[in-house]
Amino acid sequence: ETGVTQTPRHLVMGMTNKKSLKCEQHLGHNAMYWYKQSAKKPLELMFVYSLEERVENNSVPSRFSPECPNSSHLFLHLHTLQPEDSALYLCASSQDEGTTSPLHFGNGTRLTVT
Amino acid sequence: GENVEQHPSTLSVQEGDSAVIKCTYSDSASNYFPWYKQELGKRPQLIIDIRSNVGEKKDQRIAVTLNKTAKHFSLHITETQPEDSAVYFCAASIPGNTPLVFGKGTRLSVIA
Numbered sequence: 376e377t378g379v380t381q382t383p384r385h386l387v388m389g390m391t392n393k394k395s396l397k398c399e400q401h402l403g404h405n406a407m408y409w410y411k412q413s414a415k416k417p418l419e420l421m422f423v424y425s426l427e428e429r430v431e432n433n434s435v436p437s438r439f440s441p442e443c444p445n446s447s448h449l450f451l452h453l454h455t456l457q458p459e460d461s462a463l464y465l466c467a468s469s470q471d472e473g474t475t476s477p478l479h480f481g482n483g484t485r486l487t488v489t
Numbered sequence: 490g491e492n493v494e495q496h497p498s499t500l501s502v503q504e505g506d507s508a509v510i511k512c513t514y515s516d517s518a519s520n521y522f523p524w525y526k527q528e529l530g531k532r533p534q535l536i537i538d539i540r541s542n543v544g545e546k547k548d549q550r551i552a553v554t555l556n557k558t559a560k561h562f563s564l565h566i567t568e569t570q571p572e573d574s575a576v577y578f579c580a581a582s583i584p585g586n587t588p589l590v591f592g593k594g595t596r597l598s599v600i601a
Contacts, residue, residue: 379532408588417493418533418578418591431588465532475540477523478589480532 378402381466381481388456389489396451396484398466404479406472407449409441412463412483424449425472456488491516493581495592502569503600510595512579513561519581522562523589524553528575536577537564569599 379400388394400407409421423431424443438460440452449466463483469476492515502508512522523538539546539553539562546553550569555562562581566573576596580589 415498415593417593420588423588472588475521477535477538478525478533480525480534482532 379466379468379479379481381464381484383484384482385485385487387487387489388453390456390458392456393452393454395453396464396466396486398449398451398481400447400449400466400468400479400481402468402470402479404468404470404476405446406469406476407443407446408467408469408478409439409449409451410465410467410480412465418465422451423472430472453486456486458488461486461488491519491581491583491587491590493579493590493592495579495595497595498593499596499598501598501600504569504571506569508566508569508573508597508599510564510577510579510597511561512563512581512592513559514581514590515560516581516583517557517560518583519560520584521582521589522553522555523580524564525578525580525591526575527578527594533578566597569597571599571601573597574599 406425411419421435422441442450465483466481467478495512520541525533526536527533550567552565576594578594579592582589
């Protein structure tokens with residue numbers, strides 16, 4: 376069973392809705408990530424948090440707003456999304472932000488924007 | 490920044506045959522190369538990784554080779570089984586606190 380839990384598993388929302396994705400890791404890791412996975416595209420890194428501080432934001436539109444209240448929890452707040460934002464959103468954690476730490480992924484939230 | 494190219498995008502093999510997936514990277518400073526397997530409807534999982542101080546690493550039926558001069562690395566799966574069917578992603582990263590850069594993935598189908 377994964378040490379990284381994401382909820383909800385599926386989400387359908389209209390373009391005017393506001394929703395949040397939740398991620399929780401039980402591995403004692405210090406770094407957490409949000410990735411976007413679309414068909415026929417590489418995994419796209421959206422945000423990186425290390426010790427609860429955001430260290431990277433890969434030019435993600437402001438309609439995506441992350442929050443990391445502590446090292447175990449990560450949220451992705453969504454508002455006024457576009458249909459092209461429909462994708463699988465994966466949360467991941469690693470021991471440290473450094474490259475020697477493998478990523479542990481959650482099962483993802485399948486988001487559909489109508 | 491780093492750029493990772495992965496080929497082929499799809500691969501079909503007969504059960505028992507070998508499968509090879511290749512990746513190239515652009516930044517010669519990259520020193521960590523993991524491979525992730527994502528089964529249908531499931532999360533990506535690390536299956537093997539290699540660091541730039543070695544040229545090959547094996548784990549049962551899976552092996553990864555690294556050619557630093559040519560800046561490419563490959564995943565080799567021998568005696569393939571239907572449960573090997575999945576999407577495989579390669580990735581690379583440079584030293585320091587920099588995130589992994591992933592390839593686009595290879596969909597492997599093992600035909601029984």
